[in-house]
Amino acid sequence: MAFDAIETPFGKTDKIVGGSATYVAYAASYFVKPVQQVSIVGYDFPQEEMDEMKRRGIQLEGVEIIPDKKSFFWSGKYHLDMNSRDTLVTDLNVLLDFNPKIPAAYQGAEFVMLGNLDPVIQKQVIEQLKPRPKLIVMDTMNFWMDIKMPELLETLQMVDVLLVNDSEARQLSGEFSIVKAAKKILTMGPKYLIIKKGEHGALLFHKNEVFFAPALPLEEVFDPTGAGDTFAGGFVGWLAKTNDISFTNMKTAIIVGSALASYCVEKFGPDRLKEISKADIDKRIQEFVDLVSFEIELG
Amino acid sequence: MAFDAIETPFGKTDKIVGGSATYVAYAASYFVKPVQQVSIVGYDFPQEEMDEMKRRGIQLEGVEIIPDKKSFFWSGKYHLDMNSRDTLVTDLNVLLDFNPKIPAAYQGAEFVMLGNLDPVIQKQVIEQLKPRPKLIVMDTMNFWMDIKMPELLETLQMVDVLLVNDSEARQLSGEFSIVKAAKKILTMGPKYLIIKKGEHGALLFHKNEVFFAPALPLEEVFDPTGAGDTFAGGFVGWLAKTNDISFTNMKTAIIVGSALASYCVEKFGPDRLKEISKADIDKRIQEFVDLVSFEIELG
Numbered sequence: 059m060a061f062d063a064i065e066t067p068f069g070k071t072d073k074i075v076g077g078s079a080t081y082v083a084y085a086a087s088y089f090v091k092p093v094q095q096v097s098i099v100g101y102d103f104p105q106e107e108m109d110e111m112k113r114r115g116i117q118l119e120g121v122e123i124i125p126d127k128k129s130f131f132w133s134g135k136y137h138l139d140m141n142s143r144d145t146l147v148t149d150l151n152v153l154l155d156f157n158p159k160i161p162a163a164y165q166g167a168e169f170v171m172l173g174n175l176d177p178v179i180q181k182q183v184i185e186q187l188k189p190r191p192k193l194i195v196m197d198t199m200n201f202w203m204d205i206k207m208p209e210l211l212e213t214l215q216m217v218d219v220l221l222v223n224d225s226e227a228r229q230l231s232g233e234f235s236i237v238k239a240a241k242k243i244l245t246m247g248p249k250y251l252i253i254k255k256g257e258h259g260a261l262l263f264h265k266n267e268v269f270f271a272p273a274l275p276l277e278e279v280f281d282p283t284g285a286g287d288t289f290a291g292g293f294v295g296w297l298a299k300t301n302d303i304s305f306t307n308m309k310t311a312i313i314v315g316s317a318l319a320s321y322c323v324e325k326f327g328p329d330r331l332k333e334i335s336k337a338d339i340d341k342r343i344q345e346f347v348d349l350v351s352f353e354i355e356l357g
Numbered sequence: 358m359a360f361d362a363i364e365t366p367f368g369k370t371d372k373i374v375g376g377s378a379t380y381v382a383y384a385a386s387y388f389v390k391p392v393q394q395v396s397i398v399g400y401d402f403p404q405e406e407m408d409e410m411k412r413r414g415i416q417l418e419g420v421e422i423i424p425d426k427k428s429f430f431w432s433g434k435y436h437l438d439m440n441s442r443d444t445l446v447t448d449l450n451v452l453l454d455f456n457p458k459i460p461a462a463y464q465g466a467e468f469v470m471l472g473n474l475d476p477v478i479q480k481q482v483i484e485q486l487k488p489r490p491k492l493i494v495m496d497t498m499n500f501w502m503d504i505k506m507p508e509l510l511e512t513l514q515m516v517d518v519l520l521v522n523d524s525e526a527r528q529l530s531g532e533f534s535i536v537k538a539a540k541k542i543l544t545m546g547p548k549y550l551i552i553k554k555g556e557h558g559a560l561l562f563h564k565n566e567v568f569f570a571p572a573l574p575l576e577e578v579f580d581p582t583g584a585g586d587t588f589a590g591g592f593v594g595w596l597a598k599t600n601d602i603s604f605t606n607m608k609t610a611i612i613v614g615s616a617l618a619s620y621c622v623e624k625f626g627p628d629r630l631k632e633i634s635k636a637d638i639d640k641r642i643q644e645f646v647d648l649v650s651f652e653i654e655l656g
Contacts, residue, residue, distance in 0.1 A: 138533060234437060237576040258557040261574060270571040270648045275560060277536040309651040340655045349569045350649040352608040356639045 059097040060130035074327040078173035081284035084331045085291025089299035091115030094164045098122045100129040119161045160186040168192040169298040177213040195219040215247035271312045285319040292318035317342040358396040359429035373626040377472035380583035383630045384590025388598035390414030393463045399427040418460045459485040467491040468597040476512040494518040514546035570611045584618040591617035616641040
């Protein structure tokens with residue numbers, strides 16, 4: 059839970075609410091309650107945002123508030139293609155002290171989503187969870203591969219599903235071919251691997267199976283910030299709601315996550331996520347169905 | 358119909374048989390006979406290749422043979438990502454004299470595939486066809502947009518389906534967003550637009566409808582030369598076989614074309630295309646079905 063200041067080819071914001079955990083929680087809250095949040099913020103994080111979260115069934119007992127420090131702040135500027143961006147400012151602030159303690163009330167959680175963070179902290183969270191959750195999903199990024207690869211590899215062995223983008227999958231595996239990269243990563247701990255390709259969709263790998271989910275061809279992507287986290291929140295939220303972690307249901311969960319992410323990018327910050335209804339989500343899921351449906355008789 | 362010399366990260370060939378029309382014809386011949394070829398070659402084009410074509414129902418009456426000149430020759434080197442390549446040699450040779458005459462026996466053809474070539478020549482071919490074919494499909498490339506845009510725009514007005522890749526769609530329309538680019542191109546003549554995205558699949562646009570066909574995630578792409586032409590040949594071949602140019606059937610045709618293209622890239626040149634059976638094609642089509650199938654109940 060943090061602040062972002064974002065510039066895209068279409069506009070620019072001052073400091074607004076952001077952060078992986080914010081997007082994940084809002085997305086998941088469409089499907090399951092409670093969502094038990096673990097995060098850290100400073101004195102400056104808006105009380106209204108936390109009230110809004112609580113109204114949506116997001117519990118904040120695991121969110122530490124540091125009274126004399128500021129929340130994490132990131133500022134970035136997207137390039138015209140919206141797939142690449144420059145970081146302008148990273149103020150770690152409270153994140154320097156982040157040493158998450160899982161509240162007793164959270165024990166027994168069955169579905170865990172580890173947002174992108176230091177793999178050492180991700181591991182500490184897993185180790186505190188008793189009993190071991192039914193499904194642990196982990197996000198990470200190239201930054202941790204650059205500076206903490208051994209620690210990342212250790213944490214990887216403890217998770218069920220890994221989320222990375224295509225270049226991160228290549229970096230993690232040392233393989234250029236995405237299929238070879240996926241096969242290798244599936245020997246490193248996770249039983250399921252989701253490779254996100256932005257506007258080109260996402261691939262889900264498990265054993266020898268593969269599923270491809272397209273991205274909706276959108277006329278305009280206004281702000282991609284948080285789209286990956288929203289996808290993850292929708293994905294885990296759907297699995298938790300249905301309490302089914304089969305490959306078949308993960309395919310559905312990816313479509314659900316993609317539908318939510320397609321709304322996220324329509325406005326700056328998590329605002330659009332807070333406006334949409336269940337009917338809006340269903341409408342977009344139907345667009346995915348229509349987008350890839352074809353008929354053919356073989357033989 | 359031409360010669361290529363190709364270098365990829367996986368290997369290298371001497372001069373081998375290639376050319377858009379070669380790939381298109383071999384691919385289409387899996388679905389429909391006769392395929393009536395129009396092309397130009399020199400004294401050096403192998404008689405065995407032409408015999409093989411005839412065996413597959415490809416008529417060569419429209420293929421001019423210039424006895425004292427060489428066939429078109431292209432040589433190129435692919436980069437590691439296989440999406441970009443450097444042209445090393447382009448010897449136009451017989452192509453300098455290409456002034457296609459449609460044989461009387463070809464008149465009445467219902468499905469026409471115009472391979473990538475000077476738009477002026479593409480237009481001359483269309484103008485010779487009486488009556489106007491049921492469906493005219495056109496391929497083109499950035500090269501013609503750079504040097505013959507007015508002529509290209511004229512030819513565009515005469516065709517039903519345009520095939521381009523994503524950067525060409527942007528160049529042709531002046532729009533960065535693929536969806537906006539597609540909408541604009543659909544006002545320029547073609548009623549259907551296929552945007553090829555290589556390893557990221559292909560999009561079909563028509564009126565307000567859109568269909569997305571993924572590419573199969575392949576472990577290795579050995580040589581992408583001819584994949585686009587093979588796709589086009591499979592696409593048109595399927596439409597001709599089924600004699601159905603509805604949007605619904607075009608979606609199927611795109612999957613069929615993608616299945617053929619996925620074989621094409623497994624070996625240098627058109628060799629792999631000549632080996633495969635109807636069962637192989639069906640097998641790969643089934644992989645496309647499995648790749649994108651998911652189940653969800655809305656509401």
